[in-house]
Amino acid sequence: YPAYPPFVCAGQNGCLGHYTGSGGSLLREGELLFLEIGGCYERYHAAMMRSCYVGTKLPAVLASAEEAVAKAMEIAMAAMKPGVLAKEVDAKAREVLGSLGADFTMSLRSGYSIGLGFYTDWGEAQFFKMDPGSDQVFQEGMVIHLIPWVQVQGHGGVGLSDTVLVTQSGAKSLFDCRDLPRRIHLIPPPAHRPFGPEEARKVRSVLGLEPTPLVKISDGFPGVAAVYVKDESKRMGLQAFKVVGGAYAMLRFMCKRLAQPVPETSDQVKLVLEQELP
Template identity: 35%
Template sequence: MTGAPAVHLGQEAAFSRAVFDGRVTAARAALAARGIDVMVVTGPENIFYLTGQQTPGYYTFQALVLPVSGEPRFIVRQLESMNCRANTYLDDLVAYGDGDDPLALLSDITRKAAGPTGKVGIDKRGWFLPIGVYETLQGTLGDMVDAAGVIESLRAVKSPEEVAKIAQAARYVDAGIAAGYDAITAGATENDMVAAMLEAAVRAGSEYLGMEPLASSGPRSGVPHGTWKRRRFEAGDPVFLEMAACHDRYHAVLMRSAWLGTPPDDALRMMDACQRALDAALGAMKPGNTCEQVHEAAQAVIDAAGYTDAYRKRTGYSVGISFAPDWGEWQVASLFTGIKTELKPGMVFHVPPALRLYGAYTVGVSETVVVTEDGYRALGTIPRDLRVI
């Protein structure tokens, strides 16, 4: 339209051009070390990390062609091209229409970037690589090298700028959990509570989330990953609250527990075990220790308290860049048995010990923490005790 304001390259970018250039340079070095000449990047988290592109429209096909030598090219739906221009500094966008075949474009561009003998890498374990897409690319590009983990390894240690964004998201989470507590009254509903949580977090500054809050009450809270479902709070109810918030696609998460009335002794003992397990995990959260050691510190507390059968899960996971369907970075790092990844300053984890009497209630407590030079720093400010209302 004549006279319409222009969309400027990078006008809404989360970081400077220099930051993204540095990330691309590091990615190229990592690819070269693996003997990969060009990588097809399809995961929205990795695309954001390398370029800054973010949109709820990633359900349509998009792919970044990243050669070791030469400029990256981004294949994106035409409708998203202005969004991409605003969020990135990419000079070479290949926009396709809704009637076009983006895989034909991708195959042609990738083949030219790789050359006749170049190796093409792709994340074979990514959520956003459907079987049909992979088979089509295999038919046109031949066998591809599994490049899973190449970009994720670069995302593990956050820069001070990234940590600042996660810390900002943590402030939004604090607002949401505090509002959730205030909404827990007899006769109110789970929907009332979650509406208050989301409103407070969004008003505080949060953007759209990688995953919805996990919030439930009464016997429903005894089912893992339960969400709100119109149930009214009653006297004696347990209430479970867990939510994330987002700043520039960087997430922080917090889990808290409440009880409407006097909690039973069993719930208090389980909550005490969760508190001590969290303390033990955080005590092991220091550079040089491994992800496994953090988990084992928490697991030892759970085992000693007699709740081994109720704790068959990892103790935590990396957090940072996320798009639905998750608020965590499971591809980057997990705190669990067998994970020998060494902790380094700048890594960020959500650590959520929780115990359940299945079908009756869940209690748990968590923190989002940054690994520091001599330990950790918790980003949340909400007290960790079981909130009795």
Template identity: 30%
Template structure:
């Protein structure tokens, strides 16, 4: 185990890569600490890269290696990272206490040693993230000498639902990048081009105008492939009569905004156009119902009623939207935090951000629809794109 470098080195690079001012992270940590106290816990161990970033600004492509933030109910947090990540962590955070473990060290052992040094006996821990395996969680529990770890996965998500002014500004930038990518992708759709060319133009345009790495790759699929969810480009050459499904997110300081549109190479079949019209009516209806005081379920149920009424229930069968914000691969959304879906009784508030992909599928034939990322204001939903939603004929 190696402590952070000398104070002189730390002072030279501390925070030079930080995405937000120190005050932004201090305010988040204060609210998080209050939530830990309210839950009756002595500390929370944060393991998800999104939440660690939200609290500290820590970001890297190397988040596949174990990392953990110890957030005590009283006192300053301490961040445990792999040795290779130490200087990058210093650069993109303002944390005074960072501990690094060597590649030959056992992260569970190092983490438990840190807890004992700080007198933390039985902390809560984020168990629901992507990067804490059941095996590692079991080892941490065994080394702590507790029968089971306290699951603290639900302590902080509600704090991330409502975005600060700085977060909203980042999302607006991300939306601009996504729109640039979508415009380029639509323009690249031509008979004889292939899916790779479309994806390349989407990525190139979004990146050129400012997008950072996206938490999920763009979705580009054509012909019958477009009728399968979450397909990515595979060199298929575009032909007359092909449908194309295009979706991507832009990223700014790890905050994401997504956008989806549909293209057809020539005239679309009547049934596809009817489905497209229905999807757009459902999207418009959902957007009109997003306002402070409405429930997430109400927004979804409004869209679902339109889809059911048109006879396309089987072509939908999903939520109408999900929360957006900080994202690391494998997902660009915050869907695990908040969904616009049946029985989700959470009340919508100003500062929330949602992506609403209104899509209808004829499986194995086509997907049609459009999406918007919106910010919830005091009066309703503010879409972050001005790109026309109708089916684009090329």
């Protein structure tokens, strides 16, 4: 289990470090969602921040924050080499974020070491941290949670952090950022979501789905003529209906990685499944 719970908060609450909103909160169109989530394997941790926006296009202020935070990450990672002072890399990140203006607040530190962790902390800032006063020196093999994030007045937090490994040529992310690029991810509002009747028809066609049969299980009782149930054991030979969405999601993921359009027939699906992911 991770030493911290997932931090999930919307709007201005995204400016609060290590905050998770109540389960009853609903995302609204035009709202920013801030996520900080860690994974754990045999007590070793890796953490990541990402931000999302409910809408079809980022407001200019958030687009500027996205660009600056992503740039600060790239510059810091390039500078994180053995022998370099932590405060020097912190200064490079702050120089980028400082150009945003007065409506943006930077974090107190731009990174800290991460590794073995137990409740209630996965970080090791007591051993190594990146802030203006740190005279500590990077060493090859260090693992750092790099977090040059900003708080945007009136919107919330924009964080695009990665857990990175210090090497001779700079820091390398431990994540495959092709799947989770460092940008603010758009969440389409209900009226703009791509999955509608047309997409549903495509799913049925691609996966070769047919209506599952109704089976009569009772002649009924007063006021009810008969009782039927849907026999989902006939669906795709999988004996369940819930896996259909997962199968289609995996197909879309594979097509994205292969840079191919989503197939429209079951024969085209077979061709996709025969390929190896890059």
